[in-house]
Amino acid sequence: MFNMMRRFVFLFGVFSLLFFPFEGIAKEPYKIGAVLAVTGYASFLGEPQKNTLQMLQEQINKAGGIKGTPIEIIIEDSKSDEMQALLALKKLIDKDKVLAIIGPSTTGESMAVIPTVTQAKIPLISCAAGAGITQPVNERYWIFKVAQYDTSAVETIYIHMKKQNISKIGIITISNSYGDSGRKALLELAPKFGITITADERYGPKDSDMTTQITKIKASGAQAIVNWSIGPTQAIVTKNWHTLKPGIPLYHSHGWGSKRNIALAGKAAEGVISPLGRLVVWDKISENYPQKPILKKYATDYETRFKSEPSTFGGHAYDALMMIVEAIKKVGADGAKIRDYIENNIKNWPGTGGVFNMSEKDHCGLDKDAFEMVVVKNGDWSLIK
Numbered sequence: 001m002f003n004m005m006r007r008f009v010f011l012f013g014v015f016s017l018l019f020f021p022f023e024g025i026a027k028e029p030y031k032i033g034a035v036l037a038v039t040g041y042a043s044f045l046g047e048p049q050k051n052t053l054q055m056l057q058e059q060i061n062k063a064g065g066i067k068g069t070p071i072e073i074i075i076e077d078s079k080s081d082e083m084q085a086l087l088a089l090k091k092l093i094d095k096d097k098v099l100a101i102i103g104p105s106t107t108g109e110s111m112a113v114i115p116t117v118t119q120a121k122i123p124l125i126s127c128a129a130g131a132g133i134t135q136p137v138n139e140r141y142w143i144f145k146v147a148q149y150d151t152s153a154v155e156t157i158y159i160h161m162k163k164q165n166i167s168k169i170g171i172i173t174i175s176n177s178y179g180d181s182g183r184k185a186l187l188e189l190a191p192k193f194g195i196t197i198t199a200d201e202r203y204g205p206k207d208s209d210m211t212t213q214i215t216k217i218k219a220s221g222a223q224a225i226v227n228w229s230i231g232p233t234q235a236i237v238t239k240n241w242h243t244l245k246p247g248i249p250l251y252h253s254h255g256w257g258s259k260r261n262i263a264l265a266g267k268a269a270e271g272v273i274s275p276l277g278r279l280v281v282w283d284k285i286s287e288n289y290p291q292k293p294i295l296k297k298y299a300t301d302y303e304t305r306f307k308s309e310p311s312t313f314g315g316h317a318y319d320a321l322m323m324i325v326e327a328i329k330k331v332g333a334d335g336a337k338i339r340d341y342i343e344n345n346i347k348n349w350p351g352t353g354g355v356f357n358m359s360e361k362d363h364c365g366l367d368k369d370a371f372e373m374v375v376v377k378n379g380d381w382s383l384i385k
Contacts, residue, residue, distance in 0.1 A: 027065075027069045027070065029065075029069065030070070031071075031072050031074060031096055031099060032073050032074070032098055032099060032321070033074050033076070033092030034049070034050075034053055034073055034074065034075045034317070035078050035085050035088045035104045036077065036078060036102075036105050036127075036317075037106060037109070039079050039080065040078070040079040041232070042080040042105055044230075045105040045230070045313040046078070046105045048302075048310065051306050052302065052317040052318050055301065055306075057071055057073045066328050073102075074098060076088035078105065080109075081109075082111075085112055086112050086116060089101065089117065090116060099123075099324075099338060100324045100338055102125055102127065102317060102324070103125075103126065103320075105127050105313070106177070106178065106230070107128040107129060107130030107176075107178040107181060108176055110127075110130065110145070111130065111133060118140075121142060123142055123144065124143050125145065125146055125319075125320035125342075126143065127316035127317060128147055129145075129150050129254065130177055131181055131185070133145050134364050137361055137362065140363055142339060144323075144343075144364070146319040146323075147254075148277060148366045150228075150253065152366065152367050152368040153254045153368075153371065155189060155193075155368045158193035158195055159368070160373050161195065161251075162194070164249075167194055167196060167223065168196045168220075169224045169226055170198055170217030170218075170220055170224075171183065171186050171197060171201070172199075173186075173202055173227070174204070175203065175204050175205070176205055178228070178229065178230055178255065183200075186226060186228065187200070198221050199222060201213035203233065205231070209236065210233075210237050210240050211244065214246065218246040218248070224250075224251060225251065226252075227250065227253070228252075229253070231255075232264060234264075234265070235265040235268075235269075238250065238252075239268045242265075242267070242268030250272050250273070251273045251274060252272055254274060254276055254277070254312065256276065257274070257277065259309050259311065262376055262379060262380075270378075272376045273373065273374070275368075275371040275374070276312060276381070277312050277315065277352065277370055277371065278291055278370075278372055279311075279312055279352045280312060280374065281382075281383055282295035283296075283299075285383075290350040291355065295352060302314065315351075319353050322351065323351075324338065324342075327345075342358055343359065343363070344358075344359075345358075346358040346365060353370060354366040355369075
């Protein structure tokens with residue numbers, strides 16, 4: 001009798017678990033990986049991206065996760081190094097078994113991981129700008145990006161220059177993947193806009209003075225200077241330009257979009273012009289703009305949580321994660337279906353970087369309309385009308 005009772009209790013317990021599962025049993029989270037330059041020379045990119053992902057994970061899970069299932073974002077620090085980025089990515093794929101990957105933060109790191117991601121058949125959304133990250137698209141089937149194209153940034157700069165009757169420019173670019181991609185776009189698009197490149201100068205990522213290059217540009221008869229780099233070198237070029245006072249404007253790429261750059265350059269940053277996404281000037285754009293509600297909420301949440309203004313780069317992480325979250329809501333925990341959803345369904349999709357229109361021909365989905373021309377005025381961003 002005792003054995004029969006024990007068997008009954010056991011069977012009832014099994015029956016209860018099958019048909020009346022305990023609400024307290026935690027569901028396995030959806031694992032999403034991120035490879036970010038949290039430390040190293042590109043930490044000004046990776047740190048706000050890490051902050052953004054941690055903030056969003058808390059917000060999403062507090063709101064019930066994705067249809068009751070929490071998300072777990074596993075963040076790996078690439079240390080701003082291509083080999084470290086590759087090792088981190090392999091860990092996320094092989095050990096953590098993530099559904100999708102956000103990052104890396106830089107163009108060089110993103111290019112370095114493409115073959116591994118492609119072989120693993122896992123969707124990746126890069127936070128970097130280089131056109132080669134998603135082009136040619138037929139070779140980048142699993143790769144997307146949310147940073148605006150460098151070609152779009154160049155177009156925006158050249159359109160502004162034409163309005164200012166600038167037709168001769170000197171370019172100065174950093175010798176890494178980001179600089180190479182920007183230089184290529186500057187050179188290739190110049191004839192289309194009637195721009196003549198009078199000087200083509202380069203410098204290394206660790207160089208601490210670009211006075212010689214700027215002096216050569218001034219002597220070439222250029223009417224403006226375009227610098228293409230990320231990180232502290234932007235501030236160095238800006239300070240050198242300010243000290244030499246060549247009498248011509250300085251344009252930076254969209255890599256300039258962080259208040260930290262203005263702080264590093266100090267008073268020398270006054271008057272510097274660049275094409276930037278609307279996140280840094282969200283409070284200055286029209287209330288009717290489709291991005292406005294998202295920009296306002298993200299910027300306000302970030303400032304409240306981290307006591308600092310958000311940057312363009314943190315916004316890239318926001319866009320990447322929210323695309324993945326939306327895809328999981330619609331198609332579940334299937335990497336191939338997540339990839340297909342992003343390619344086919346992210347249409348007229350307002351994010352922090354612009355209004356995205358992904359397609360099988362474009363795995364970024366942004367063009368020059370994602371930018372505003374911005375000038376530094378009184379230590380802050382100001383829209384150029």
